[in-house]
Amino acid sequence: MDKTKVITRIAPSPTGSLHIGTARTALFNFLFAKHYNGRFLLRIEDTDPVRSKKEYEKDITEGLSWLGLDWDAKTQNEKRKAKNINSKFKTENTNYYHQSERLGVYQKYIKKLLDKDAAYKKDNAIWFKLDSYPDDIIKYHDLIMGDLEFKKDTFNDFVLIKSDGVPLYMFAAVIDDYEMGITHIIRGDDHINSTPQQIMLYKVLGFNLPKFAHIPLILNKDRTKMSKRKNPVSVGKDFRDQGYLPQALVNYMALLGWNPKDEREFFTLKELEKEFDLKNVNKSGAIFDIGKLNYFNNHYLQQLSNDKLLQFIMQNEKRKTKNNNAKLKNKEFILRIISVVKNRMNTLLDFDQLSHYFFKLPNYKSDLLIFKKSNKEKTFRGLHTTYSILHTTNSSRWNKINDLNNILLEVVKNESLSNGDVFWPVRVALSGQEKSPSPPELLWALGKKESLNRINIAIAKSQK
RNA sequence: GGUCCCAUCGUCUAGUGGUUAGGACGUGAGCUUUUCAAGCUCAAAACAGGGGUUCGAUUCCCCUUGGGACUGCCA
Numbered sequence: 389m390d391k392t393k394v395i396t397r398i399a400p401s402p403t404g405s406l407h408i409g410t411a412r413t414a415l416f417n418f419l420f421a422k423h424y425n426g427r428f429l430l431r432i433e434d435t436d437p438v439r440s441k442k443e444y445e446k447d448i449t450e451g452l453s454w455l456g457l458d459w460d461a462k463t464q465n466e467k468r469k470a471k472n473i474n475s476k477f478k479t480e481n482t483n484y485y486h487q488s489e490r491l492g493v494y495q496k497y498i499k500k501l502l503d504k505d506a507a508y509k510k511d512n513a514i515w516f517k518l519d520s521y522p523d524d525i526i527k528y529h530d531l532i533m534g535d536l537e538f539k540k541d542t543f544n545d546f547v548l549i550k551s552d553g554v555p556l557y558m559f560a561a562v563i564d565d566y567e568m569g570i571t572h573i574i575r576g577d578d579h580i581n582s583t584p585q586q587i588m589l590y591k592v593l594g595f596n597l598p599k600f601a602h603i604p605l606i607l608n609k610d611r612t613k614m615s616k617r618k619n620p621v622s623v624g625k626d627f628r629d630q631g632y633l634p635q636a637l638v639n640y641m642a643l644l645g646w647n648p649k650d651e652r653e654f655f656t657l658k659e660l661e662k663e664f665d666l667k668n669v670n671k672s673g674a675i676f677d678i679g680k681l682n683y684f685n686n687h688y689l690q691q692l693s694n695d696k697l698l699q700f701i702m703q704n705e706k707r708k709t710k711n712n713n714a715k716l717k718n719k720e721f722i723l724r725i726i727s728v729v730k731n732r733m734n735t736l737l738d739f740d741q742l743s744h745y746f747f748k749l750p751n752y753k754s755d756l757l758i759f760k761k762s763n764k765e766k767t768f769r770g771l772h773t774t775y776s777i778l779h780t781t782n783s784s785r786w787n788k789i790n791d792l793n794n795i796l797l798e799v800v801k802n803e804s805l806s807n808g809d810v811f812w813p814v815r816v817a818l819s820g821q822e823k824s825p826s827p828p829e830l831l832w833a834l835g836k837k838e839s840l841n842r843i844n845i846a847i848a849k850s851q852k
Numbered sequence: 853g854g855u856c857c858c859a860u861c862g863u864c865u866a867g868u869g870g871u872u873a874g875g876a877c878g879u880g881a882g883c884u885u886u887u888c889a890a891g892c893u894c895a896a897a898a899c900a901g902g903g904g905u906u907c908g909a910u911u912c913c914c915c916u917u918g919g920g921a922c923u924g925c926c927a
Contacts, residue, residue: 401927436926513925533857542855542923550925557927581856581922604858611919616927640864643876647865651875670865672858673920680864680877690890732889759886796886811886823888 394426395571398452398459399561401433402444405622406451408676409576409606409614412641416603417574418457419642419664426571430459430484431564435554437488449484451623455634456657459484485568487560494555497563497593498548506592512551516559516585518543520592526584531601531666533577538584546585558582562589570598574666577602577673578613601666604645607673614676621676631704631735633692636685644674654687682734689733694726697736701726704736721746724833728825746833749842750820754849759812768850770810771817773799775843778836786836792828817846 398414400406421428430452434440452459461483498514501507506520518540527537548559555563565573580602590597606614614621627637635656642660643653646669655663689697702716716722729742744750758767777795785791800810811827818830818839831839 399927403927433927439926511925515925536856538855547925552925554925556925561927576921577857578921579927582927584856602857605921607920609863613921643864645864649866651866653864653876674865675863677863677877683877729889731891761886806886808886813886815886821888825889827886 393571394421394424395429395569396421396426396574397429397431397565397568397570398457399431399433399564400448401436401439401557402441402448403436403439404444404616404620405447405624407614407616408621408623408626408641409616410448411451411455411457411623411637412606412644413574413576413603414452414457415455415638415641416646416664416666416669417572419660420572420574420601420666422661423664427460428457429568429570431568432484432486432488433557433560434486434488435557435560437554447622447624451628454628455623455638485564487555487564490560490564490567491555493567494549494560494563498555500593501548504592507548513547514549515545516548516589518545518588521588526587528583528587528597528600530580531572531599532604532669533580533602533671536580536583540584540588543585558585559589562586562593562595565598566590566593566595572599572601572666574601574603576605578605601669603669604671604673606644607675609675611673611675613673629704629707631737632681632685633688633700633736636681636688639688640681640684644676645669654684686734689736690731694723694730697726697730698722700736701739721833721835728829728833732825745819745821745824749845752816752820756820756822757813757816757846757850759808761806762809762812764850766805766809767813768847769803770799770805771813771843771847771850773803774810774814775840775847778831778840778843781836783836786832789826789828789832792831793826796827813846813850814843817843 396417398410398417400410400414418428420426430449432445432448434445462485466485467481467483498507501516502509502514504520506517507514508517509515521540524540525537526540527535529535546558547556549555564570583600583602587597589595608614608619623637628634638657638660639653639655642655642664646664648655648663649668692700698719701722705716725743725746726739729739732742733739757771758764774796777799781795785795796810796814797807799805800807803810814827815824815830816822818824818827818834824830825833834842
């Protein structure tokens with residue numbers, strides 16, 4: 389880029405949980421800043437004391453961190469400047485910005501506008517005077533949308549400071565972006581129409597214009613905007629808590645509106661930092677497709693080591709139940725289960741469904757033991773022989789899935805049965821399910837004692 | 853209504869003044885197999901319409917249509 393250091397920001401209002409749209413905007417701001425070795429800042433726009441809530445602020449910061457979108461901390465100098473002058477707001481001294489601690493700053497610029505006759509007081513509020521902007525046309529170059537042009541007379545004077553003394557977004561954002569030295573304002577294209585008003589403020593205040601980049605919105609299935617108010621899709625509740633991995637969500641969100649101009653589709657955050665540029669962001673909105681997110685999530689789940697996966701499953705379980713789940717105590721056992729069900733998982737939450745029968749054999753009908761191309765006699769014979777051979781099998785042979793597979797094949801051969809006569813009933817005996825990992829995998833995961841126990845139960849059932 | 857933005861398979865997208873319009877998800881089929889899943893192979897699936905410009909437009913221009921956003925003392 390050029391000599392000036394890139395500084396971007398994400399400026400959410402804490403009036404709801406971290407929304408998917410905000411997260412995607414944060415991602416683009418983060419990536420752009422990192423790509424050019426710049427800074428990425430977080431500013432909480434909490435000037436609406438009625439709707440703003442601390443819990444939402446917490447959700448937002450936690451969500452950004454979870455995604456790996458760590459903001460650059462305020463400098464010491466910036467920290468010192470922060471001062472809360474309005475009793476309506478309580479703010480701690482965080483390493484990111486709050487508008488509520490900058491109320492004094494806004495006053496300073498309001499005075500300037502008043503002095504210049506660019507603002508006036510009416511109904512106890514401070515209004516911007518459109519006439520103070522000299523031109524009839526406001527134009528700007530958008531890094532994504534191209535050259536944009538607006539007629540001034542389609543706007544009216546607008547409120548800068550409400551009658552209760554609190555500044556409005558339109559004004560506060562301009563002052564903050566200027567004071568924070570924001571070089572690139574990357575935000576949703578729902579802000580295109582309010583940009584001319586902000587540009588007038590920049591000009592009248594004598595500020596240099598930052599670069600604007602309006603990114604296309606994330607859309608619902610019906611192509612309407614996925615909005616924070618109407619479609620509160622939350623990063624924490626709807627993705628993290630539903631068993632999605634941050635790397636999957638990041639990868640998926642990046643591809644919503646941006647692409648690498650070739651056929652690669654898997655990117656880590658680091659790779660995205662390297663590849664991302666506003667030039668490759670397109671103009672039209674993108675529908676959010678949970679199916680494709682699942683695909684990415686499955687992909688990243690497979691990349692995880694079993695140990696890591698165990699760790700995530702425990703974390704998730706903890707978040708859900710608020711205490712340690714007793715059934716997850718036996719780590720060795722869980723690790724074995726993980727390795728046989730892993731590739732069937734789309735989200736971390738799937739583990740429950742895919743693994744319950746390892747912990748407790750479900751009740752099943754004896755008919756289920758009989759393979760569709762088999763009969764009762766063969767089923768019984770298969771189970772019986774399997775039991776006898778496994779019974780005498782040295783537990784050292786139990787460590788290899790392939791050995792266990794060979795044992796089952798031996799049974800098939802010795803009894804002149806078909807694969808289905810043996811494998812199917814063994815599967816049902818071990819899992820009580822018709823869909824499961826392969827019988828040798830089940831044997832291996834369950835261990836010798838439990839496996840024999842379950843086969844015994846099946847033999848008893850098949851005799852009835 | 854006004855202002856502004858957008859327009860390639862169902863979805864995310866690549867692409868070029870001359871291409872068999874490419875990839876991915878999803879869908880269907882096949883292979884494999886003891887089931888399901890996975891994996892592999894194959895298939896169906898798109899340039900919104902009309903005018904220009906041009907030897908030639910999916911690509912450039914205009915119009916229409918369609919969709920969306922904004923239109924608060926919200927952000």
